[in-house]
Amino acid sequence: MTALRNSVFIAATWLALPGVAAAQTVLQINSSLPEGSFAHVFLQEYETRLEAATDGAVDVQIFMSNTLGSEEDVLQGLALGTHNASLSASAIAQINTRAAIFDLPYLFEDRAAVQAFAASPAGDMLRDGFEGTGMVLAAMWDNGFRQITNSVRPITVPADLEGLKIRTPTSRQRVEMFNTLGANATPLSFGEVYSALDQGVIDGQENPAQVVDSARLYEVQEYMSLSNHVYLPTFLVFGEPYLASVDPALAEAMMSVAAETAAWTFDWGETTDAEVIAALSDRIAVNEIDFAAFQAAAAPLYESPTFVEVIGADMIAATRDALGIQ
Numbered sequence: 001m002t003a004l005r006n007s008v009f010i011a012a013t014w015l016a017l018p019g020v021a022a023a024q025t026v027l028q029i030n031s032s033l034p035e036g037s038f039a040h041v042f043l044q045e046y047e048t049r050l051e052a053a054t055d056g057a058v059d060v061q062i063f064m065s066n067t068l069g070s071e072e073d074v075l076q077g078l079a080l081g082t083h084n085a086s087l088s089a090s091a092i093a094q095i096n097t098r099a100a101i102f103d104l105p106y107l108f109e110d111r112a113a114v115q116a117f118a119a120s121p122a123g124d125m126l127r128d129g130f131e132g133t134g135m136v137l138a139a140m141w142d143n144g145f146r147q148i149t150n151s152v153r154p155i156t157v158p159a160d161l162e163g164l165k166i167r168t169p170t171s172r173q174r175v176e177m178f179n180t181l182g183a184n185a186t187p188l189s190f191g192e193v194y195s196a197l198d199q200g201v202i203d204g205q206e207n208p209a210q211v212v213d214s215a216r217l218y219e220v221q222e223y224m225s226l227s228n229h230v231y232l233p234t235f236l237v238f239g240e241p242y243l244a245s246v247d248p249a250l251a252e253a254m255m256s257v258a259a260e261t262a263a264w265t266f267d268w269g270e271t272t273d274a275e276v277i278a279a280l281s282d283r284i285a286v287n288e289i290d291f292a293a294f295q296a297a298a299a300p301l302y303e304s305p306t307f308v309e310v311i312g313a314d315m316i317a318a319t320r321d322a323l324g325i326q
Contacts, residue, residue, distance in 0.1 A: 024059040025246050027254065029085045029236075030068040032190050037214035038272065039087055039234060040064055042141050042265050046236075050257045058250055066191065078239030079134025085238045089143055090169035092235045096137075097310045098129035099235065101319050103173035104307060105298040106291075108231040111142065111266045113323055118262070120322035125315055134240050138258035140233040142269030143208055148227045149217060150204025151197070154287045155225035158182050158297040167193055167205040176306045177229070178206075181297055190215075197221060208232075209276045210269075218283040226277070227289050229298075 027050075033039040040062070047060035068074055068083060071091045077083035093100040101107070101122075108114050117123055118140050127137050148155050150164055161183040168174040170187045178185035186202050196202045197220040204221065206229065212218055236258050243251045277286060301307055308316065320326070 024057060025250055026059045026061060027084055028061045028063060028068065029087060030063045030066065030071075030074045030083065031087045032066045032071045032091075033064060033211065034214055035064045037064070038142070038144070038208075038210040038269065040214075041268070042234070042261070043087060045264065046258060046261050049261055050254060053257050054250060054253050058254070070189070070191075075135070075237075078237060078242070081239060081241030081245075083239060084242045085138075085236065087141070087234050087236050089232050089234050090171055090174070092237070093171055093173070093310075095133050095135065096126070096129040098126045098312065098315050100171065100173050100307070100311045101126070101315055102232045103171060103177065103230060104311075104316070104319075105177055105229045105301060106295050107319065107323070107325070108145075111231075111270055114140075114231055114233060115263070115266060117319060117322050120318070122315065122318035122322045125318055130237070135237045136240055136243060136255075138236045138238055138255050139262045140235055141262055141265040143232050143234045144210055144269055144273055145208065145228040145231050146206045147209055147212065147224055148204060148206045148229070149212055149221040149224045149284065151220070151222040152203050154223045154285065155227065155289060156287065157290045157293045164204055165202045167196065167202045173307055173310065174230075176304060177298065177301060180301060180304075181294070193217070194220060209273055209280060212284070213276050213280055218280060221284055223285045223287065224277075224280060225287050225289055227294065228291075229294065 029043055031039045031043065043062045047062060050058055050060055069077065071086070071088055074083050074086050075088060075091060075095055078086060093103065130137050148166065150166065152164055153160060155161055158181045161181050164183050165186050166178050166183040167188045168178055168185045170189070175185040175187060188196060193205050194215060194217065197205065197217065205217065212224060238254065280286060
């Protein structure tokens with residue numbers, strides 16, 4: 001069934017239910033990223049699609065910049081029933097360790113590979129990893145390949161990272177990755193990054209180009225190196241208590257429309273990535289890297305206990321199989 005026909009079916013089903021004229025069901029979604037970011041664009045598209053699919057029975061309310069609380073607090077709140085949903089990225093691996101598969105560097109060559117992963121048994125394993133957490137994965141949306149920025153020098157080979165204080169998310173895997181590549185990994189919450197860069201507490205950070213743009217990190221950075229070291233999607237997750245509290249037809253609509261929106265986010269992300277990097281080149285020095293040199297330097301991480309014991313050897317094997325990596 002196509003996305004459009006599915007949405008029409010959902011709307012027709014909902015309209016046929018008794019009490020359709022009842023008050024709207026409110027769906028509040030939190031994101032750590034600011035207004036105008038790619039995450040905001042995706043959530044607005046989702047809002048439009050879901051409200052149309054349910055003929056306005058759902059009132060989607062979007063809260064950017066962690067308005068509803070820190071990302072970690074909101075994720076905990078999903079399980080407790082104090083929050084509805086969150087569009088999150090790196091923090092998800094603290095809830096579902098299988099999501100740390102996205103911390104393995106140079107695993108995904110392009111967005112098509114990410115979508116192939118999502119539709120594979122490895123993707124099913126990732127979704128199953130949310131069992132018992134009090135939350136449900138509705139969809140994986142785009143986020144982009146992460147790039148390295150800093151204010152000291154262009155990064156072309158791993159040796160260029162030597163000694164640089166690079167902010168990472170609070171992820172042991174990302175920390176080990178950058179330490180292995182020669183940097184001094186410094187975990188920080190995203191909300192602290194701009195001021196830490198501005199004050200020189202850290203030298204650089206790593207995020208998709210859209211984040212460098214939307215969070216205005218180019219104001220406090222000199223160089224952006226197109227490292228493409230990892231691809232990390234955003235995860236739209238719902239709290240199980242919230243889904244259980246709404247009409248089953250609406251809960252199904254929330255989940256199915258989220259899944260339908262995924263392909264659109266990947267297409268949007270690929271086009272926008274190129275546009276954003278081109279625009280950023282007028283604000284920050286952009287350079288390519290020696291990809292083969294970084295691949296070789298990162299190879300030990302595929303056997304590192306920090307990754308294998310957290311992600312699971314079965315998850316890594318299933319992902320490599322899905323992507324045709326020997």
